[in-house]
Amino acid sequence: MSRLTRSPAWQKLVHHGEQMKSVHLSDLFTQHPERAQTYAQQVAGLHVDYSKQRITRDTLDLLQQLAADCGVLARRDAMFAGEKINTTEDRSVLHVALRNRSNHPILVDGENVMPEVNEVLGRMRQFTDSVHEGRWLGYSGERITDVVNIGIGGSDLGPRMVCDALASHGLPGLRVHFVANIAPSEIASLLKTLDPARTLFVVASKTFTTQETLTNAHTARRWFLDHAQNESAIEKHFVAVSTNHKAVAAFGINTDNMFGFWDWVGGRYSLWSAIGLPIALYIGMDGFERLLEGAHAMDEHFRQAPAEQNLPLILGLVDVWNSSFLGAETLAVLPYGTRLGRLPAYLQQASMESNGKSVDLDGQRVDYATGPVVWGGAGTNGQHAFYQLLHQGTRLIPTDFIASIRTHSPIGEQQAMLLANMLAQTRALMLGRGLDAVVAEMKAAGIDDETIARVSPHRVFLGNQPSSTILFPQMTPEAVGALIALYEHRIFVAGAIWHIDSYDQWGVELGKQMAGELLPAIGKAPVAGSFDPSTEALLSTIHKHWV
Numbered sequence: 001m002s003r004l005t006r007s008p009a010w011q012k013l014v015h016h017g018e019q020m021k022s023v024h025l026s027d028l029f030t031q032h033p034e035r036a037q038t039y040a041q042q043v044a045g046l047h048v049d050y051s052k053q054r055i056t057r058d059t060l061d062l063l064q065q066l067a068a069d070c071g072v073l074a075r076r077d078a079m080f081a082g083e084k085i086n087t088t089e090d091r092s093v094l095h096v097a098l099r100n101r102s103n104h105p106i107l108v109d110g111e112n113v114m115p116e117v118n119e120v121l122g123r124m125r126q127f128t129d130s131v132h133e134g135r136w137l138g139y140s141g142e143r144i145t146d147v148v149n150i151g152i153g154g155s156d157l158g159p160r161m162v163c164d165a166l167a168s169h170g171l172p173g174l175r176v177h178f179v180a181n182i183a184p185s186e187i188a189s190l191l192k193t194l195d196p197a198r199t200l201f202v203v204a205s206k207t208f209t210t211q212e213t214l215t216n217a218h219t220a221r222r223w224f225l226d227h228a229q230n231e232s233a234i235e236k237h238f239v240a241v242s243t244n245h246k247a248v249a250a251f252g253i254n255t256d257n258m259f260g261f262w263d264w265v266g267g268r269y270s271l272w273s274a275i276g277l278p279i280a281l282y283i284g285m286d287g288f289e290r291l292l293e294g295a296h297a298m299d300e301h302f303r304q305a306p307a308e309q310n311l312p313l314i315l316g317l318v319d320v321w322n323s324s325f326l327g328a329e330t331l332a333v334l335p336y337g338t339r340l341g342r343l344p345a346y347l348q349q350a351s352m353e354s355n356g357k358s359v360d361l362d363g364q365r366v367d368y369a370t371g372p373v374v375w376g377g378a379g380t381n382g383q384h385a386f387y388q389l390l391h392q393g394t395r396l397i398p399t400d401f402i403a404s405i406r407t408h409s410p411i412g413e414q415q416a417m418l419l420a421n422m423l424a425q426t427r428a429l430m431l432g433r434g435l436d437a438v439v440a441e442m443k444a445a446g447i448d449d450e451t452i453a454r455v456s457p458h459r460v461f462l463g464n465q466p467s468s469t470i471l472f473p474q475m476t477p478e479a480v481g482a483l484i485a486l487y488e489h490r491i492f493v494a495g496a497i498w499h500i501d502s503y504d505q506w507g508v509e510l511g512k513q514m515a516g517e518l519l520p521a522i523g524k525a526p527v528a529g530s531f532d533p534s535t536e537a538l539l540s541t542i543h544k545h546w547v
């Protein structure tokens with residue numbers, strides 16, 4: 001047994017978890033109708049209701065005891081103070097510095113990072129303003145109308161998700177596109193729609209070594225030069241966002257047109273850095289700074305609120321509760337409305353790259369469940385697709401429901417229907433519907449006894465699926481910033497309890513290395529014994545059809 005699972009707080013939670021597995025949420029509400037007030041909070045413009053989680057006061061007390069024993073808040077302070085809490089890479093973890101709007105000094109190796117952060121923000125403002133005001137022109141003197149972000153993972157998912165979320169805040173006259181996948185159709189079909197004289201490429205890569213990004217960027221460069229016929233035109237059409245000066249220069253991008261960030265910004269936490277340039281181009285630098293403000297408000301709450309009122313701490317502990325003590329294997333993220341439709345994909349990287357670990361900070365293999373599988377999709381669409389399993393499947397699936405109350409696109413009854421559907425789902429998942437109610441309803445509908453006996457069991461809903469609901473008045477940059485920061489800190493808290501390094505991602509390396517070994521073998525007859533038999537058989541099939 002590990003030190004964590006042997007600890008008294010953990011053991012008590014194991015015992016409590018066994019008891020809570022047989023408790024129904026509807027009974028918890030009958031016993032304590034004020035749960036809805038007790039287990040809800042307003043922070044940084046978000047209203048967060050976690051009263052439909054399978055928790056009681058005892059659960060939260062035990063979880064808080066576990067957090068205290070694990071030193072979660074001390075680790076939080078270490079993160080905010082710039083200590084190198086990413087120990088396997090010997091790096092600080094300072095995405096909070098990127099949105100440190102109060103500008104208090106944050107030191108890394110004794111140096112205040114804020115002047116550099118502010119300098120890049122200033123350059124982003126100058127650049128985005130010059131594009132918006134038509135002072136930055138293409139090689140033939142035309143205004144930029146299309147921005148293409150070429151990046152993948154953290155250099156794609158965050159900006160793409162935020163641009164979608166804040167589409168109602170988009171400035172006129174500028175479209176933003178994203179290319180991530182190495183699949184050729186992705187860049188090929190986009191380039192067909194663009195005018196090179198009016199297109200600006202943002203090549204975004206923290207390392208500037210990522211195969212997909214560099215390959216797509218070279219393709220874009222060739223396509224551009226085919227039209228512009230002049231290498232000197234490149235600097236008007238290609239800018240880079242990276243930590244790797246040398247590689248940017250080697251690619252042929254003028255480093256005057258490079259926006260830097262630092263190794264203490266993890267890729268999946270980088271949308272607040274210059275990686276957010278497409279967001280700033282899309283909604284303007286004022287809008288981007290409002291996004292930072294929203295995240296900063298959540299940071300300040302996380303940094304200062306007492307443990308029992310600290311929302312990211314509480315939600316992170318509930319995540320640990322669901323995964324490690326109730327046995328939930330997944331977390332479903334269900335934003336209502338299409339604007340946040342990409343949030344599940346974004347959180348997949350944020351959470352699964354961070355907490356998908358099985359070795360602890362002391363190098364020991366863990367003996368408890370860590371990060372859940374994060375998945376989901378926009379409601380109401382999902383209701384007509386995968387919700388069946390949430391309602392009547394065999395698994396415990398905690399869900400997060402997320403919606404803005406008002407819409408920027410008022411039309412008909414849609415927004416009221418959207419919200420009614422969301423509330424109906426949280427309610428149905430909690431309450432379920434027992435056999436008696438099903439039989440009564442069928443009788444009232446005039447259905448015969450034989451049919452009732454045969455079909456009624458299939459119409460029973462056990463309920464008791466836990467959920468949290470996050471509401472905010474409108475999809476503003478501040479709300480989106482606060483929402484993302486809330487998840488980031490939840491992930492931090494869970495990782496701190498699980499005693500893992502949430503800021504490395506060694507698990508992505510093996511596949512990259514093997515892809516490098518396999519690339520020369522694609523399209524050729526495999527040499528027996530060069531790979532494993534299954535891979536060789538697949539290579540043979542590819543070879544057969546390769547032209």
Ligand SMILES: O=P(O)(O)OC[C@H]1O[C@H](O)[C@H](O)[C@@H](O)[C@@H]1O
Nearest residue numbers: 153154155205206207210267508
């Ligand atoms: O920004 P880049 O250096 O191109 O990296 C892009 C992505 O690739 C990697 O494989 C990592 O798993 C991600 O964390 C990262 O966001």
